Amino acid sequence: VILIGIAGPSGCGKTTYAKHLADYLHSPFLPISLDNFFTSPIDIDHPILGRMVSFEEPASINIDRFLTILRQINSDLENAPMRRSNFAIDKNQPICIVVEGFLLFALSNDVTSMFDIRIFLDSTQSRCRMQRFRRKTHVNPKMPDSQVAITDHFSRWYDNLVWPEYLKRRDLQMANAEKVFKPEEYQDRNYTKLDTYIDQRVKEIV
Incomplete structure (x- = not known):
């Protein structure tokens, strides 16, 4: 079994690439997303946004369950979750499992050390803000970014909470990754x- 970890900021394209990679490697498992291990949001007193809840901190994730x-x-x-029903397990071939998450290499040394391959998708604040807004508001995929008007309310939330929380752990995650890819190396889904x-x-590894 080869566990492949994909980390990067929210909105950089981790989930899309994880799906592509699982297909590309003929993985018998669906990609595992860290988002599926959220427990409950954390109550915070933000200096700009005020009292609110946040999913941007490691404490909002059930790390023990994820590690299990x-x-x-x-x-x-054979009994692990996320199996694809139409893919048989060939034990004579390397079995690659793709895992993605925005805090993947910043949770604990135990989690980080589980991965045989660790890549980090770097990106820009403006690009991630746009992709996160498109996802949250279900913008038509065919509409170009130039025609998408991000609301002030969303920008204020993203720029004052989501991005700063990401930056707190960016250096740690990049240090824990074996390879960092810049946005121009994977833009437009050119993988x-x-x-x-x-x-x-x-x-x-094989």
Whole structure:
């Protein structure tokens, strides 16, 4: 089993690439998203936004449950969750499991060390803000970014909470990653450089 971790800021394209990579590697498992392990939001007193709830801190994630799932996949593939019904497990071939999350390499050393391959998708604040807004408001995918008007309320929330919380742990996550990809290396869903790197690493591990 080869566990592949994909980290990066919210809105950088982790989920989209994780789905692509699972298909590309013929993984018998759906990508595992850290978002599925949220417990409850944290109450905070923000200096600008006031009293509010936040999902941007590690404390909002059930780290123990997440780690248990990763260990189960490593030790008991046949009974592990997230299996694809139409994919058989060939134990003579490397089995790659793709995991993605915005705090993936900042939760604990135990979590970080689970991954055989660790990549980080770097991005810009403006790009991530746009993608997060599009996702939250269900903007038509065919509409170009230039025609999307992000509300002031959303920008205020994103720029004062989401992005600063990401920056607090950015250096740690990049240090824990073995490879950092810049946004221009994977923009417009051109994943050639990312796929080539993953292919190379899988061959090295096998």
